[in-house]
Amino acid sequence: MDILERCDIMGDSRNKWKNIGVTEKFNVAFEGIFETIRTERHMKFHCFCTIIIFILSLFLDIGKNEALAIIISVSLIWIAELFNTAIESCVDMVTEKYHPLAKRAKDIAAGAVLITAINALFVGYIVFEKKIVLNMKDMFYLMKSSYQHTVLSIFVLIIVIVICIKAISGKGTALRGGFPSGHSALATSILTLVTSQTNNPKIFFLTLVLTILVIHSRIEGKIHTFFETMVGAFLGWAVTYLILVIVNL
Template sequence: MATQERCDAMKKNWKEKGVTESFNVAFEGLFDTIRTERHMKFHCFCTIIVLILSLFLDLAKAEALALIISVTLMWVTEMFNTAIESCVDLVTEEYHPLAKRAKDIAAGAVLVTSMNALLVGYIVFEKKIPIYLKDVLKVFKDSFQHTTVLVFVVVIMLVIIIKSFFDKGTPLRGGMPSGHSALASSIFTIITYLTHNPKIFFLTLILVVLVMHSRIEGKIHTLFETVMGGLLGWGITYLILSIINM
C-alpha cells in the first residue's frame, strides 16, 4: 500500500513539472548518453565536423535538409538503442535469447542509420570537398554572419561536451562551465571585433559582467564556473576570428 502511494506521488510530481524542468530532464538524458556512451561521443564529434563543413560549402536547401535529417536520425537511434539496452539490463542481468534479440535489433537500427548517414554525406560532399582553404576562409571573410554562426555553434557544442563530463547541476542550470557566460563573452568578443568604439566596448563589457553576476547571485553557478565559461567563450571566439583573418 505504501509503495502504491509513493508511485502515485511520483506520478503527480512528474505531471506537475514545469516547462524548464521538463527540458532539464530531456537534456539530462542527452548529456548522460554523451557522457556514458563511447559511440555517442563519436557521433557528437562527427556532427561538429559536418556542421563546420556545411558552413564552408555552398549547399543547396535539399542537401542541407538531407544532412540535418540524417544526423538527427543517427542521434535518435543511438539514444533509443541506449534506452533499450538499459531497459533490458533492468529486467535481467542473465543471458536470455529475447534479451539478446532486443539488443541486436536495436544495434541493427543504429547500423542502418549509420550507413544512411554515410551515404548521404558521400553524395553531398563528394564533389564539394576538393576546395582550397583560402576559398573556404574567403567565405567567412566576405560574410561575417557565417563567421558568427560558426562561432556560436562551436561554443555551444563545446559547452555541451564539457558539461557532459561533469556530474553537477542540470543541463540548463549550474554545471561546469557556465553556458550563459560563454555565449555572453563570445558576443562581447564579436562586438568589440566589429567596432573600435570605446563606449561600445565598455557597455558590452558591463553586460557580460551583469550576466556573470546574475548566474552567481542566483546561486546557479560558482564564480569559478562563470569565469571559466567566460574564458571559454572569449578564447574560442578569438581563436576562430584570428584564423579566419590570417
C-alpha cells in the same frame, strides 16, 4: 525485485510524468540525452561527429535537399542510439543473467544503430565529397566578406560546445546552470568581437562592464560557481579569437 514490483514502479513514473510542467518535461528529456552521452562511449563519438558535420554544413555551399538529408541522417543516428541505450537498460532491469532473448534484443538494437551509421556515411560522402575541396576558398571569402556570418557562426559554435561539455560533465541542464557557463561564454565572445571592431576605449570599457555584470549575475544568483563562469568566459574568448584569426589569415 520481481516483474510486478517493477511494473508498479513504472506506473508510478508515468503518473509523475503526467503531473510535471512543460519546462520540467523538456529538462527531463534533455537529461535523458545527457545521460546517454555521459554513459555511452558511442554516443560521445556521435556527439563529436555531429559537431564536425554541423561545422562543415554551416560553411559549405549546401542546398536545401542536401541539408535535409544530413539532418535526417544525423537525427536517425541519435534516435537509434537513444533507443539502443533504452532497450539495453530495460533488458538489464529485467535480468542481469545471460539469456538468449536478452542477447537477441541487444543485438537487434545494435544492428539498428549500425544501419543508421552506414546510411549517414553514404549521405556524408555524397554530400561532402567534392564540396569540401571546391568550396573551401568560397567559405573563407564568405567569412571575410560577411561579418554577420562570422558572428552567427561563432555564437552557434559556442552554444553547441557548451551544451556538449555540459552533457559530458553531467552538471546542470542545457538551458540552466552546470559547467561551463554559457552566458559567460557568449558575453566574453561579444566582448572579443567588439574589441576587434573598435579602437574606441569608451566602447571597450562599456562592453567590459556589461560582460562583468553578466558574469557577476550568474554567480550572485547562485546559478554558477566562480570557476564555472571563468571557464565559460575563457571558452567564449578562445573560440571567438581562434575563428577571427582563421578568417583574417
